[in-house]
Every structure is written in C-alpha cells, then in structure tokens.
Amino acid sequence: MKDTKCKIVKCDSTIIHEDIINAVKESMPEEERLYDLAEIFKVFGDTTRIKILYALFASEMCVCDIAVLLNMTQSAISHQLRVLKQARLVKFRKEGKVVYYSLDDDHIKQIFDQGLNHINERR
C-alpha cells in the first residue's frame, strides 16, 4: 500500500519521486504570490505589531496613546507604524499635531481569529 513507481536515484541533484514532484509543482501558486504571502505574515510575526493591530481593532489611536498602552517608546511605535502603513494595514488622519491611526483592512481580524484557532485547538 505504498507508492510503487518510485524512481529512487539519489538525493543530491537527482530525483526520488519524480511523478509526485511534477504534480506538486503544477499545483504550486506563482513564486511571486508565495513571496507576497510570506511578506504579509512577516508583518504579523512580531508581538509589538500584533499588539498595535489588536489595539486598533478596539479604537483608533494616536501614536502617543499606543506608546503608553504598550509601555514602549514613541519612536519604537512610530517605526512599527511605518511598517504597518507600508503593508497597507493601517491608515491615519492628522488632527493638528496629533496623528490618529486606524485599521485599513477588513481581513486582519479574520486572519488573527483563525490563528488563535490554531493555538487553541492544539491545547
């Protein structure tokens, strides 16, 4: 009950299950999309940014508020907001010298919820 037509040759530079490899290769999305996908998750892959996004789920906030909330430097928060801005995850509006940030994407919450599902269901 195991694969029959295995062309076992050699691991380095040659191929083992040629048929599987070819089939899988067909099913793979484009290189570029996989790259973009990794880029997004990279943005989510930092505790500070996750916290900022969760804060913004609840309310728009100015930079200083976020810094106080997370007990971090204004500069550190500002740098991270730039990353989130570049990823088009947050937007901002200015009111005098104060800059208010808010979410710019509807999917984030859903993605996070499923991430938490994963965490929960592995006990």
Place this chain on the structure above:
Amino acid sequence: MKDTKCKIVKCDSTIIHEDIINAVKESMPEEERLYDLAEIFKVFGDTTRIKILYALFASEMCVCDIAVLLNMTQSAISHQLRVLKQARLVKFRKEGKVVYYSLDDDHIKQIFDQGLNHINERR
C-alpha cells in the same frame, strides 16, 4: 466632533487619551496569546516555509523530494521542517530511511487563503 475629555499631559510617561487607553486595555487578549499568535505568523513569514506548506497541501513528501522541488539543500529543508514540526504544523512518518512529511493542521489553508485575499484586494 472630536474627543472632548482629552487629558492631554505629555507623551513620555504620561497619558493623552486616558479613557481610550483604558478601554482598549480591557479589550486586549492576554499577553501570552498575543505572543503565541506572533510566533505562528513568524513561522508563516518565510518564503521557504510557505513553499513547503503549499507543497504539502498537494501531497505528502519526503525531505529529498521537497529539496528537489524547491531547488534547495537537503539540510536547509530539514532545518525548516524542524521549525514547522515544532510549530506542530507538519507531522511525519518513517518508512525505512525515508521520512515522509505531511500537514498536521486544518487551518493553515484557510489562513493562507485569507492572506491571499488581502493581497488580491489591494490590487
């Protein structure tokens, strides 16, 4: 039409919108969960690991197959599979000296799909 009871004091060490900060603080998940969430996304935040997972969506594969498919070193793949294993995203079965890896989580595909949604809908 702007917030009225702003206790504007000072950014460093003091507070601006105290009421908002407190409200948001209430709504935030536990520190630990946010950390775990970031950890998962960190795992997804690498092109190689994304590719491996996409390959495993299509079929279980041995380490060597994956290395050939992605045109990477067996060692590099093995290291990354360890990361995926620790994150409980993949499982494996041994058949002689060959080790076959497969997915160990049902949410991954959904999470990825929503990640792709995000990419698509921002044009």
Place this chain on the structure above:
DNA sequence: ATAACATATGAATATTTGCTCATATGTTAT
C-alpha cells in the same frame, strides 16, 4: 518669533534568523 509638543526618521546596536558546511544518526543492501 519662540517655546512646547507630537510625530517621523536616520544611524547605530543588539538580536534573531536562514543557510551552508561538516558530520552524526539510523536504515538498507551487500
């Protein structure tokens, strides 16, 4: 104009991370 302040940003530093190289482990065939 000047002082106070919110935010942004560049440079430097420390940490993390992905890969390579060499080698170890464990299995199969002879």
Place this chain on the structure above:
DNA sequence: ATAACATATGAGCAAATATTCATATGTTAT
C-alpha cells in the same frame, strides 16, 4: 561488517530586523 544513502543537527556566517538615541519636521499656543 561495510558501504551507500536519507535525514538530522551543531557551529559558523551573513543578512534581516527591532529598538534606542539623537535629532528633524511640522503644528499650536504664547
């Protein structure tokens, strides 16, 4: 037992990244 092979792993290196520090920018109040 030995050779061949699939996989795992530790050490080292290079690149990426998060934060700090100092300072720049732009706004408001005086």
